Amino acid sequence: MVLAQLGGSISHALKRMNDATVVDEKVLSDCLNEISRALLQADVRFGTVRDLQANIRRIVNLEALAAGTNKRRIIQQAVSSELCRMLDPGKPSFTPRKGKPSVVLFVGLQGSGKTTTCTKYAEYHRRKGFNPALVCADTFRAGAFDQLKQNATKAKIPFYGSYTESDPVKIAVEGVERFRNEKCDLIIVDTSGRHKQEAALFEEMRQVSEATKPDLVIFVMDGSIGQAAFDQAQAFKQSASVGAVIVTKMDGHAKGGGALSAVAATKSPVIFIGTGEHIGEFEVFDVKPFVSRLLGMGDLSGLINKIQDVMPADQQPELVQKLTQGTFTLRLLFEMFQNLLNMGPLGQLFSMLPGFSAELMQKGKEKEGQAKIKRYMTIMDSMTDEELDSTNPKLMNESRIIRIARGSGRLVRDVMDMLEEYKRIAKVMKNIPITKDVNPNSNTYMQQIIKALPPNLLKQMGGVAGLRTVMKQLSPKRVMS
The missing domain is CATH 3.40.50.300 (P-loop containing nucleotide triphosphate hydrolases)
Known part of the structure; x- marks a missing residue:
């Protein structure tokens, strides 16, 4: 979807700005020019793009900023707010109400x-x-x-x-x-x-x-x-x-x-x-x-809403309980794949996960990614209960892998690829602490989350304050309501 390319171009412009040693007028101009080009290539009217650039320049006055001000964050917030303003006319549309014609x-x-x-x-x-x-x-x-x-x-x-x-x-x-x-x-x-x-x-x-x-x-x-x-x-x-x-x-x-x-x-x-x-x-x-999502910062609240739409309410506590046990098994991976396939286009879903879209789903190859997930699920269908529920990495020996390959009609290499993917996802899940009582205001918990995040992700999310907002969206109280 070309809209994803627009988001990629804008987030790339912001990343280049974030990576600059010093944010000065030239860096700001280069960033705004790159964003403007991306919008024009996406068929946004020239007048709209011109207004957006002028408004951002009016908000971001580098010379007037006090020493020590986080210029990168101010520029990113200005870009975000102006894009929101372009898309939001300031008044909601009529919303139908149940029971009233x-x-x-x-x-x-x-x-x-x-x-x-x-x-x-x-x-x-x-x-x-x-x-x-x-x-x-x-x-x-x-x-x-x-x-x-x-x-x-x-x-x-x-x-x-x-x-x-x-x-x-x-x-x-x-x-x-x-x-x-x-x-x-x-x-x-x-x-x-x-x-x-x-x-x-x-x-x-x-x-x-x-x-x-x-x-x-x-x-x-x-x-x-x-x-x-x-x-x-x-x-x-x-x-x-x-x-x-x-x-x-x-x-x-x-x-x-x-x-x-x-x-x-x-x-x-x-x-x-x-x-x-x-x-x-x-x-x-x-x-x-x-x-x-356009800026590459994810949409965890949207992902939670999709999970609520697809997964029956009585299964949500069970999934949370499994995640809180700290053991990520192949059976749990199978269930996650099953739910993801029911939720919609995988490229959109992974764009809701901040920082992980490139790892889990390559842009422009969503169909190949979906086929890969279905292939992995076929392989897991040929596993025994012991293999699906095991947390022992040494259990999957050569003879088991050959048997699973024959049973699923896949190559041994495909089974090995699936196991490597499982290990990678399990490592990510292990590094992100999930507890029943998520307290985004807890400094200890926040430090754990910060350590688990990819290097540049915290900066993209707007620092610790932005991370706290995300964690509030992720709280089980909201998921289970």
């Missing part, structure tokens, strides 16, 4: 993935306890109703549409009324799109909007449209009172700068990002964690 209207150009996104949005809220329903008011595109019907059936979500009625306003009104009577609390209306912005599209959107009186209008934007995003988003905002944005197709070559442009044009927040074609490939967009 809400109508959400989806708009966008044809080909942006609008119909698929409607189903993803419905399925996300269904998992949160809502009773959603889908209405197909797209009478322009042949096959639109069939597509929505197929997606909704697969997700087990009620739907409404018509093969004979050509008036989208009538279909929308009938569908909304039907699902209101059926006590659905989230009614999602999919509207027509066009290949380009034209008067007929905007007039139809206006009519459907007036007839259904939606609580929220969501603009669905193809993440790969680049510089055209600003003008396109602005046109939809003027015609349909857009209140939120969803950016799709962020799993391929989309550069992601369009998300920044859409926020600037609509003054509305990005609320979700589509990261693939499947229904589950849909993630909540939260500005601060997103920028944190």
Whole structure:
């Protein structure tokens, strides 16, 4: 995903600044120029990039800083806050509430993935306890109703549409009324799109909007449209009172700068990002964690949320107990791999782990990494209970390794690779103290954590203060709630 390359470029610029012997005006200029180039290459508008650079320079006045001030941290905080400001319009979008009927209207150009996104949005809220329903008011595109019907059936979500009625306003009104009577609390209306912005599209959107009186209008934007995003988003905002944005197709070559442009044009927040074609490939967009990942500082709170979504609540205490016992076995590694595969794209998950993404998952090779994990799990399936639960490194002798290779249909070299990977991960887990009572204010505990972190990670996280914030996010009290 090219958005990850943007984050890599920005974090690289900050790393070069951190590695400089002295932070002076030249170092600051080089850092800002490198960040600006990365944003422009990601299709962020020139005016937006120019404003960001000017704002950072206004915040960071090197000559006015007192002696002994941590200039590196001030620059990093300024970059982070300005990126957050670019992505955050300062006002939240409408949030549906369970039990209270809400109508959400989806708009966008044809080909942006609008119909698929409607189903993803419905399925996300269904998992949160809502009773959603889908209405197909797209009478322009042949096959639109069939597509929505197929997606909704697969997700087990009620739907409404018509093969004979050509008036989208009538279909929308009938569908909304039907699902209101059926006590659905989230009614999602999919509207027509066009290949380009034209008067007929905007007039139809206006009519459907007036007839259904939606609580929220969501603009669905193809993440790969680049510089055209600003003008396109602005046109939809003027015609349909857009209140939120969803950016799709962020799993391929989309550069992601369009998300920044859409926020600037609509003054509305990005609320979700589509990261693939499947229904589950849909993630909540939260500005601060997103920028944190963009800068290479991880998003542990996001990772915890994913764990809570995927792992049943009754299994969470069991996992914590196993980790607190201080023994990291092959069986526990197998369970962790199993949970990771259920959580979503592995590249995104490892980007949430500060400092470990390069070790565990190489950028641009996520599919190979996923295949490797599945291969390792196949090998572990051929192990005995004794082998899976053992903490004795001498147990895995040559005869056992050969037997496991034959049983799993893999080469002996593959088994050896898996065991080496296990030893490396076990060493990392051993160095990070995990206790039932994490007290981020304890100096002793903090010193243990600091010793376990990779060399440059503490600096990236904003020093001890930043580390304390991360540890509060990691506290079991939050995980188990």
